Amino acid sequence: MSESTAVARGRRTSRPRGDERERAILDTAERLLGERSYADVSVDDLARGAGLSRPTFYFYFPSKEAVLLALLDRVVAEARARRDEAVTAPAPGVEDRWRHVIGAIAQPFRSHLAVTLAAAEARATSAAVREVWNGVMERFVAETAAEIEAERARGHAPDGPPARDLAVALNWMNERVLHSAFAGERPGLAADDAVEVLLTVWLRTIYGARTP
């Protein structure tokens, strides 16, 4: 897991060639995934798109899945970074804080729509993708749970089910609702409205009422 960053191919005295082609594959993948589904993009498409033969593709990546994982890693890392930013940034109030956290996570997935949708599709069959994805969710859940507990400790949020259980429900909700909004699924929310609706559910669930 977390291939891409781990693939620090050793000494590269004067061989920019390899990196270029790896890049070309990655770029081709993101482009093609914008046009058709993950299942409909073959290794051959990726190779040809990057100007090489299929066997040569396998020199750079062990599979189509690995390409997606590399792409996904970048998006996931960005989402994590944005969330951290939003959490530490000063906010005028509790409501705005949560709004920014939810929006910060959503933003990278929205702007890399092709990768997001491909990952959601591949997750159904690829254990590796599922692992990365659930790892991200796990972290969001743990952080959310801690934040809810802090609010309860401060006396701002009422008691109720275990904070972690609520965090699980809320984070999975966000994942599913944002996915359906981004993919234009029906039933679904408009992508621009989604964060505000989700925020309402979060606030009411955590604080027992919209205005804590």
Place this chain on the structure above:
Amino acid sequence: MSESTAVARGRRTSRPRGDERERAILDTAERLLGERSYADVSVDDLARGAGLSRPTFYFYFPSKEAVLLALLDRVVAEARARRDEAVTAPAPGVEDRWRHVIGAIAQPFRSHLAVTLAAAEARATSAAVREVWNGVMERFVAETAAEIEAERARGHAPDGPPARDLAVALNWMNERVLHSAFAGERPGLAADDAVEVLLTVWLRTIYGARTP
């Protein structure tokens, strides 16, 4: 869409044979899907499991997908029926009513776990499965929205975002959380706790507080 029921194969003077084999394929599918993933079950497995050759399988079903749709139709129909029951059944209070509705929908999907997980997997690639699934969700959402509006009209539920938007978020949440609970994904809730946690989110979201 909705193949199975529509496949009322015409006059069958004395040919119970065909129905038996169709049944055998369906049974084999549900059994095999309990053992491995949808992707790992081939048409050949289905055919052999039902005691026929691959080409003969195609006499009964146009594809593996069609078999899953037939299986899914039954589960979906049951979920719809259970929900209708729960809605009309007398309930001691508002909270119990919602609890029974959520639980009623969850139950058939839980007891036909293999089909549920296979459908979730296939939805990623099959437009037909997605259509059936989203059709079910659409109906649940519409009904939920109407129920929320009724509660608002009665003065029991506070105003807020459009009822339909909340209904979309809540129903997708249930779908995703129940799926992860049933599949044993992490992060996830214990299958037995899930309904109660979801109920809390529903009540707080709809009524603004746990106890309306």
Place this chain on the structure above:
DNA sequence: CGAGTCTGTCAACAGGGTGTCGACGCAGCG
């Protein structure tokens, strides 16, 4: 400066899946 080694490349193959075609047997029916 030439032998060795490493990166990069691809034609050809093996294997497994899907869906189709054409032949064939075996009912019931006129």
Place this chain on the structure above:
DNA sequence: CGCTGCGTCGACACCCTGTTGACAGACTCG
């Protein structure tokens, strides 16, 4: 009794994946 059509399957065409083995060019080190 011979026709019609359901049910059946062997064999085929096709597409996709991942591997093998041979080979070219460049750097590198004695």
